[in-house]
Amino acid sequence: MSNISCAFANRIIMKYMDGRATEKELALLRAHAGECPSCGEDLELYGRLMTDFNQECLEEAPDGFDDAVMTKIAALDITRESVQARVESFMCCASGVFSALIGVGVLLFLNKEPLLNYLAGNERFLNLIDVWASVSIFADRLSAGATAFMSSSAAAVAPYLSNARPTLLVAALALGFTRYILYKRVKPAKLGRND
Amino acid sequence: MNLCELNDYEVIRQCLNGDEDCFAILVGRYKNLVYSVILRMVNDRDEADDLAQDVFIKVYKNLDKYYPDFKFSTWIMRIATNHVIDYRRKKRMETVSLDDMTHEEADKSFKAEESPESSLMRGEEKALITKVINGLPDMYKIPIVLYHHHGLSYQEISEVIDEPLSKVKNRIFRGRKMLRDNLAGQI
């Protein structure tokens, strides 16, 4: 009787199927398989599988395969956005949002008096102020310096701005429109062949 | 510059830069691999032809999503196996009749320069083993075919099927056992 166990014989078979079994191991396996019917059957069956696995398995794709694929591709209409185009569209969106925020800020600032008057007459808003009073004391202190600076500079610019309200509105519209045109003109590279 | 000498990634760059004819180079390089693997999975030549074409169209559409982190062959195998699995799922077809394949395989073997008897036996043996492999569920069949028929490493298979290495090894191990048992059950 050979001196390896069935479990060890099985491990050698798996190593053999991985192409890693040594000659010595294979000799041990064969010796064991000669005496052990169960492992003998294993070796025979796995050997048949390996014979099949070792045969050339690459099938040729049918004739005309390439043409069929390329014809189908030609019929596709694929637009690919380059990385650059993606960055540009992101920048367009970002600057659009930024412009909008600036615009809203300017509008709020220019109309601050009617707005504040309206809010002062609104009970709900006044209640809200009460609730937030303690919080806002802290916030006020924190932002007092910044606010002072901003309001003084805003006050300096305000007279010019309030005279130029219609001009500003037109400029903002023009800016938005220009951005839109620019965005539309950055067309992604077209890769379909149907043009 | 000879386009055929470019590596896969360079060819892909060319395609992405608008020279879509370059894609034909990739089709030429990988059509047999894709077709063979799919044929192993569906066991029908016409079906394999259609599916392999679909795979290349999918590859083309997603070319900008390829990153050279892994080999292009691995990526394309991943698309191919997923595509066939999806297709199967849609068709709800788990096992197929193997008759067409087995006759074809047997016919092919006759062309070899052997005595008709021995080649017939070889053809039958091959057909038998093809049948046994086809009887495996996809989760075992795909790793077995990629490993044993197409020589992919465990690591590459793990990238193709997007499963950890341990799972790949386990499936190949269990797949072999199933093949052995099924082969033993054949007369």
Ligand SMILES: [Zn+2]
């Ligand atoms: Zn034994």
